[in-house]
Amino acid sequence: MTRTLITSAIPYINGIKHLGNLIGSQLPADLYARYLRARGQEVLFLCATDEHGTPAELAAAKAGKPVAEYCAEMWAVQAELAKGFRLSFDHFGRSSSPQNHALTQHFAERLADQGLISEVTEQQVYSNADGRFLPDRYIEGTCPNCGYDKARGDQCENCTKQLDPTDLINPRSAVSGSTDLEVRETKHLYLRQSKMRERLSDWIDSKTDWPILTTSIAKKWLNDGDGLQDRGITRDLDWGVPVMRGDQTWPGMQGKVFYVWFDAPIEYIACAVEAVEEGKISDWERWWRTDKGADDVRYVQFMGKDNVPFHTLSFPATILGSGEPWKLVDYIKSFNYLNYDGGQFSTSQGRGVFMDQALEILPSDYWRWWLLSHAPETSDSEFTWETFQQDVNKDLADVLGNFVSRITKFCRSKFGEAVPEGGAYGDQETALIADLEKRLTTYQAHMDAIEIRKAAAELRAIWVAGNEYLQSAAPWTAFKTDPDRAAAITRFALNLIPFYAGLSAPFIPDAARAMAYAMGSDLAWPKSPAMNTLPGGHAFTVPDVLFAKIADEDREAWAAKFSGTRS
Numbered sequence: 001m002t003r004t005l006i007t008s009a010i011p012y013i014n015g016i017k018h019l020g021n022l023i024g025s026q027l028p029a030d031l032y033a034r035y036l037r038a039r040g041q042e043v044l045f046l047c048a049t050d051e052h053g054t055p056a057e058l059a060a061a062k063a064g065k066p067v068a069e070y071c072a073e074m075w076a077v078q079a080e081l082a083k084g085f086r087l088s089f090d091h092f093g094r095s096s097s098p099q100n101h102a103l104t105q106h107f108a109e110r111l112a113d114q115g116l117i118s119e120v121t122e123q124q125v126y127s128n129a130d131g132r133f134l135p136d137r138y139i140e141g142t143c144p145n146c147g148y149d150k151a152r153g154d155q156c157e158n159c160t161k162q163l164d165p166t167d168l169i170n171p172r173s174a175v176s177g178s179t180d181l182e183v184r185e186t187k188h189l190y191l192r193q194s195k196m197r198e199r200l201s202d203w204i205d206s207k208t209d210w211p212i213l214t215t216s217i218a219k220k221w222l223n224d225g226d227g228l229q230d231r232g233i234t235r236d237l238d239w240g241v242p243v244m245r246g247d248q249t250w251p252g253m254q255g256k257v258f259y260v261w262f263d264a265p266i267e268y269i270a271c272a273v274e275a276v277e278e279g280k281i282s283d284w285e286r287w288w289r290t291d292k293g294a295d296d297v298r299y300v301q302f303m304g305k306d307n308v309p310f311h312t313l314s315f316p317a318t319i320l321g322s323g324e325p326w327k328l329v330d331y332i333k334s335f336n337y338l339n340y341d342g343g344q345f346s347t348s349q350g351r352g353v354f355m356d357q358a359l360e361i362l363p364s365d366y367w368r369w370w371l372l373s374h375a376p377e378t379s380d381s382e383f384t385w386e387t388f389q390q391d392v393n394k395d396l397a398d399v400l401g402n403f404v405s406r407i408t409k410f411c412r413s414k415f416g417e418a419v420p421e422g423g424a425y426g427d428q429e430t431a432l433i434a435d436l437e438k439r440l441t442t443y444q445a446h447m448d449a450i451e452i453r454k455a456a457a458e459l460r461a462i463w464v465a466g467n468e469y470l471q472s473a474a475p476w477t478a479f480k481t482d483p484d485r486a487a488a489i490t491r492f493a494l495n496l497i498p499f500y501a502g503l504s505a506p507f508i509p510d511a512a513r514a515m516a517y518a519m520g521s522d523l524a525w526p527k528s529p530a531m532n533t534l535p536g537g538h539a540f541t542v543p544d545v546l547f548a549k550i551a552d553e554d555r556e557a558w559a560a561k562f563s564g565t566r567s
């Protein structure tokens with residue numbers, strides 16, 4: 001049996017993610033993981049927080065906390081929000097874990113042994129007052145281009161000009177404000193990606209089934225200009241994985257850490273090691289080592305398009321370059337961007353709806369359905385409050401929710417709270433079964449191919465087919481003249497509810513569970529649409545309202561509330 005390893009791009013630690021981040025990796029990864037599990041596959045679904053680097057240090061300083069404490073707190077916040085959105089990770093790890101430290105140091109040693117690490121001497125700004133080298137964005141000064149007095153050493157936020165720290169007028173440390181700065185020599189390790197170019201190129205060329213969005217980005221980085229460049233993997237920072245050659249000190253590299261881009265993807269592996277040590281799974285090597293069983297694993301990654309270069313080139317360079325039998329990714333599902341109401345979601349500007357805010361106003365199923373059915377697969381897509389209200393009200397309340405409510409209430413009033421036994425299925429039912437058979441096959445094919453919008457459209461069509469059936473079979477009319485016929489229609493329609501619950505669970509897990517629970521049935525993927533799961537006499541209850549409609553005044557209030565930046 002196929003086993004599937006699924007990873008979502010790991011969210012950065014410096015704050016709560018917005019809905020654009022959510023639909024760009026974690027949510028579609030969860031949909032796929034839930035689907036495969038429902039189909040009986042063994043799945044390992046991993047995600048983690050990406051905790052190292054300068055932005056984490058800056059965010060911690062802004063919060064007035066030691067960086068380790070800040071990261072531990074933000075990990076807990078992100079883990080709780082993931083639960084709120086029902087993201088079904090088998091483990092939600094941390095790139096700062098001891099397991100990732102050890103693996104990152106291991107890979108560096110292996111790469112050095114294979115001749116793929118070089119040492120490069122560079123000039124970098126050192127702050128005497130702070131006793132440390134300063135990354136470019138830790139240096140502030142006046143922009144030589146526009147005169148803005150808080151320009152950073154990498155870029156002026158005011159005029160967007162790219163800068164070098166030495167361009168700044170009156171440069172000072174962003175840490176302490178000290179102007180006692182000097183340029184010093186410092187040594188760094190580089191990953192010789194240029195030596196890996198042929199191997200990476202052959203590997204990418206072998207991936208003929210990957211989306212064009214993925215391969216075109218990879219090929220651009222491989223071939224544009226001078227081709228794939230060597231890349232620094234170390235930094236003069238305190239917070240990170242200490243530079244070690246395996247478990248040995250690395251001469252000349254004391255006090256330095258690995259660059260966050262190098263250690264973050266290794267956390268995909270370390271996350272599985274963490275899961276074993278926390279007793280969540282029994283073995284990690286059967287997922288990650290092709291010499292220990294991972295040859296049978298299909299590995300699928302989910303990410304936004306901005307993360308594609310790291311996953312198609314940098315991380316594979318690390319894995320392939322090690323010369324060890326690590327599992328490489330089999331399929332990359334990448335996404336364009338979700339925009340917010342005529343502009344971009346922005347974490348730094350607090351623009352858009354963030355995961356915590358979303359759950360404060362509506363249950364997760366509303367967001368999951370809308371975001372997944374509008375996943376930015378082939379192009380960017382846009383969130384507006386109007387389309388959100390319109391689609392949620394129509395798909396979830398008017399179609400699915402109304403169907404469940406209408407037939408269960410009708411049955412209760414005419415036959416009581418048990419599936420009626422009379423009559424037999426006729427031509428109308430046979431025709432709908434045939435139609436649903438085809439639709440089920442189509443839906444599964446889209447889910448297998450991770451074509452999310454198409455899958456959502458097919459699921460919606462399946463819901464609509466039931467609604468149309470109920471409308472045209474009209475058991476409330478039949479009941480007056482032919483109670484047996486009404487009983488058969490009602491039994492058929494009640495049987496659609498567990499069918500819908502099973503198919504809908506990857507998209508809307510809470511509502512699906514409520515539907516199955518009300519019908520006294522297991523939440524399971526349907527084997528066929530024969531509509532005989534619930535026999536005559538089977539007891540059920542009328543569920544609470546599954547989806548309340550979004551009122552105009554709510555939409556207007558939310559649009560106003562989220563029009564500015566979050567405080």
Ligand SMILES: [Zn+2]
Nearest residue numbers: 143146156159
């Ligand atoms: Zn400027």
